[in-house]
Amino acid sequence: MWSITLKLMRKTKRMLIPAGIAIMIGTAFIASTFLFGNAMNDSLTRQMTAMFGNANYAVTVNSSDLSDEELNEAYSSTVGDFHLDQIAGIEGVDGVRASVETGVSVSRGDSAISGEIISTAAQKNMLPVNITEGDQPKDSNEVALPEDMAKQLNVGIGDTVRLTSQYAVGTDGKAKADNVRVAGLTSDPNGAYSYYGGAIVGSDNLLAAMQGTDDFDTTGTTTVYLDLALDGNSVSAKTINSVKALLPKHFDLMSRQQVSDESIKS
Structure with a gap:
């Protein structure tokens, strides 16, 4: 043949x-x-997964089989509900960041630009944006501005700008505003905040003020990012269980890969 x-x-x-x-x-x-x-x-x-920064795990709402009342309870959670100080002290937890953000306006003189301000972290590699110059906010009333925004406002590190909330108002009926120091500049290489032209990183007290609260622990959040140390190719069960024990009801711990897989599937 x-x-x-x-x-x-x-x-x-x-x-x-x-x-x-x-x-x-x-x-x-x-x-x-x-x-x-x-x-x-x-x-x-x-x-x-652009929002993760260097985190490899995230605490998110486990919405499966929840009633409307339970969903409302979960989505009404605040930073304080997650016991971040205790989680940060667990062996194997190398970084923690609660995801808090809100709309603001940044102005200097007659120039004003709208943007999105996000919460900072103790470790800059936990941020979803890069600090390209200077540093992330560490003290009260500090921000790190997107590079393009800083150019448009003609400001640099050490300058002062005015931050005004797009939503929160004071007892006088005027929008909450603060004069803040520029501590650094940011870039957004992964496009986590491309819709806003990048993200403003702010100190905890500013996130609270821009949301209309007096304390960062009372600001609303439904996501916490964690950098958990690897034991070989995986995180130790002891670390995972210790973190889960501190989570509020209706929340679960998911790996970066799990979040990615679920998002692509949906």
Whole structure:
């Protein structure tokens, strides 16, 4: 059979050309499909986990099988409900950041720009944006501005700008505002806040004031990011269980990969 096939192929070489072209096109199509699929998944993974910064775990609402009342309870949680100081003291926890953000306006002189202010962290690698110059806010009334915003306002590190809440108002009916010091500049390489042109990183007291509260622990949040030390290729069960024991009702601990997989699936 094989010898007959070879003889036929030698006699009909021209007839093999279309078949060869079809095979090449089919192979290229399949290869391109796999390449596109992998590239899309990689892009989606980066987008879905851009908020993590250097964190590898997140505490989020476990909304499965929750009643409307339970969902309202979960989404009414505040920073204080998560016992962040206790979690930070657990062996194997290398970083903690509660995700808090709100809309603000940043102004200097006659120039004003709208933006999104997000909570800071003790470790700058826990932030979803990069500190490109200076440092992240560590003291009260400090911010790190997106590079483009700083250029538009013509401000640098050490300058003072005015921060005004887009939502919270004081007893006088006026929007909450504070004069703040620029401690650093930020970039957003993963596009976590591309819609806002980047993110303003603010000290805890500013996040509280811009949300209309007096204490950072009373600001609303439903997500906490954690950097958990690896024991080989995984986090130790002791660390995982110790963290879970401190979480409020209706919340669960998920790895970065789990969050990514669930987001892509949905």
